[in-house]
Amino acid sequence: MEQDRNINLGEIVRQGRVALRLTLRELSAMSGVSSSHLGRIERGERFPSGSVLRKIASPLGFEEDEIFTLAGYLSPHPSGIGEGHPHYGGRELDPFAARMLAQEPIEVQRAVIGILSILKSIATSMTKGSR
Amino acid sequence: MEQDRNINLGEIVRQGRVALRLTLRELSAMSGVSSSHLGRIERGERFPSGSVLRKIASPLGFEEDEIFTLAGYLSPHPSGIGEGHPHYGGRELDPFAARMLAQEPIEVQRAVIGILSILKSIATSMTKGSR
């Protein structure tokens, strides 16, 4: 099913581990992933899921996105150079609205977006005149 | 084993999809993920693997690392070089809320903030008055 996975990832992991002079069991203890699983990953019998990848990243000295990219979960460094204001999706975010919304906890922010989508559906049904 | 996965990811995906007025089958056709699986993901019955996440990112208008972060596969400040999210005022702006809101025209964004402040004043008057 998955075809873009890097088949060399196992070798990369193994090289990273031996470079740090860690045994499978030691890496297992540091990462919380079983040593047998790590061994199978290294020799390509298994492919690590995102959560396993996340667990082994730091013990091996990888940045998270770095190892995700190596694994083929992320495409090679798409992150552009920073510009002044990020362009979330399509349009631009009004700085005032952003500042106001940012003062709320995440749940409230999400709830506000939920309310917005409800209002939008009401609005469209009004203009269509149905019901 | 998985503990840091975002329980709200399904809702985020659903909101993203309906915001684009896509059906499950359409998103399935665009992403190559079966519609039944997408449906289960949206209502939290399944959690998308990294490869599924990657497939649905672009059709939903997410950056890859953005949706990986929302899912909990990457930790919040992923690895950008220089570019951090701006800290509007006190707290942090939820990326999903930001991109949803950014799709609206400025007036609508302001109106949403207006509604938010109304809700907040109602909340304060409730806690002051009763109880």
Add this chain to the structure above:
DNA sequence: ATTGACATTTGCCATTTGGCGAATTATAAT
């Protein structure tokens, strides 16, 4: 109400992932 055309959900199954414990294979140390 009935039909038809959809969208969504459910049942079921194959595949994959990942852990535990038992082999098996190095690696030393007598």
Add this chain to the structure above:
DNA sequence: ATTATAATTCGCCAAATGGCAAATGTCAAT
């Protein structure tokens, strides 16, 4: 060489993922 000990691999299992097809739900137009 023969142990003792550590490291890796193998066998088997439970749980999760994801697809397909059938069932169910929704809704507009007769």
